[in-house]
Amino acid sequence: MRVSELVERSGVSLASIKYYLREGLLMPGVATSVTGADYDERHVKRLALIRALIDVVGMPVQKVKIVLALIDDPDAELFEALGQAVSALPPAIEGDPEADYPRARAALERLGQVYVPEYPAVPQLERALAAAESVGMPMSDERLEVYGRAVMQMGEYDIRAIPSDGTASALEYSVLGTAIYEPVVAALRRLAHQDVAARLLGPAGWPTTPKGPGEKQPAPRSAPR
Amino acid sequence: MRVSELVERSGVSLASIKYYLREGLLMPGVATSVTGADYDERHVKRLALIRALIDVVGMPVQKVKIVLALIDDPDAELFEALGQAVSALPPAIEGDPEADYPRARAALERLGQVYVPEYPAVPQLERALAAAESVGMPMSDERLEVYGRAVMQMGEYDIRAIPSDGTASALEYSVLGTAIYEPVVAALRRLAHQDVAARLLGPAGWPTTPKGPGEKQPAPRSAPR
DNA sequence: CAATTTAGGATAGTGACGCTATCTAGTCAA
DNA sequence: TTGACTAGATAGCGTCACTATCCTAAATTG
CATH class of the missing domain: 1.10.1660.10 (Multidrug-efflux Transporter Regulator; Chain: A; Domain 2)
Structure with a gap:
């Protein structure tokens, strides 16, 4: 064409x-x-x-280029490609292999995961935890464990869902899966907030998810905005 | 000062x-x-x-302004503020109340959540699902249920963790919690990928999380990049 | 076969964004 | 009184992701 x-x-x-x-x-x-x-x-x-x-x-064009090159390159190793892809995702952080990431290390140790500062997501986690701390909302151990359990469930599924046929499609799947489903997770989490909030905090008569099997409830008179 | x-x-x-x-x-x-x-x-x-x-x-300055105004305004209603805050988060989508969001609706129905197209996260979910589809990785029902369960766990905790004292701090907590912990979730998910991938796909001898209680393993000779 | 359309390549310009630099003029401590 | 500091206003800068304009030449159409 x-x-x-x-x-x-x-x-x-x-x-x-x-x-x-x-x-x-x-x-x-x-x-x-x-x-x-x-x-x-x-x-x-x-x-x-x-x-x-x-x-x-939300990736910048230059990072997209990296991810595409990764997908196109048949010599890439699957496991290494995952790390590469992650480091191309926003927010981009230039990780220093020498540096120590105390908050991330503590968090990972608590979750029982290995602390490998070379993983690009480690400095990302460090910065996110530091930011939460700096605004007076430090990540509690309890919250960390809830989140850790939740992401592990997703991670287990994601990795198992990678097709086991040729490397090329497996590579594409793992690289894109990390990136493409991230906005889905974000949107679902926001909707979960709305859903739970409506149940617990919303005005009486607001449409909510029934606890057990039940009827759909009528739409709200005005939008929750 | x-x-x-x-x-x-x-x-x-x-x-x-x-x-x-x-x-x-x-x-x-x-x-x-x-x-x-x-x-x-x-x-x-x-x-x-x-x-x-x-x-x-990663919020643009003008959206930050909205969120700050929301936090500062003592008249804001907590539940509505949550929706407002969500709509200020990137990626910003201008939702059309008239529009139908078929993918998002199907997903929410499958998860047993109410479909309220006025929630700002609904068009976000729609776009994310459409994007996954357009690159040939449509969201399967199975994946949707895994993700849905995971975010619900986080959502339940997040809402319950909102302090019940004065409205002001509760408001700040819910608004900021949605935004501030999002990068934490993203980083944790990426690390979960690395962790699970290392266990399932990584080179032999790579450091992995032991399945049961066990010894920490030595650091890898070269970084997984 | 002439005229119009379409394509490719190169280069410059645009608008939004998040600052950054400069200038002016007023104030306060030494 | 001199020099450092400050608020406020305005203009400029660098990046990013395009976008618009030229130019040339082949391909298509009448």
């Missing part, structure tokens, strides 16, 4: 496609002449992926 | 403090003269909060 068709199919503007081509995010089409190239479904899919990583996950 | 001291105590540059004052994020100090004002601990704490929301949570 021609560029114009790619524009239509993907919903991405020509200017942006040219930009992604320049930046090396989108692979060039097969040149049919000096002034014409042929694109296919892989280009459509790649554009969807680029937009998802940029718009939904 | 004077501005220079506030700069020192907070670690925020004078130029940035002036910027936050201009933007209405930081409340002005008590003017002692035409050219001098007095700041206190509340200003130090506020600056820490501003930085945490901007740097760690």
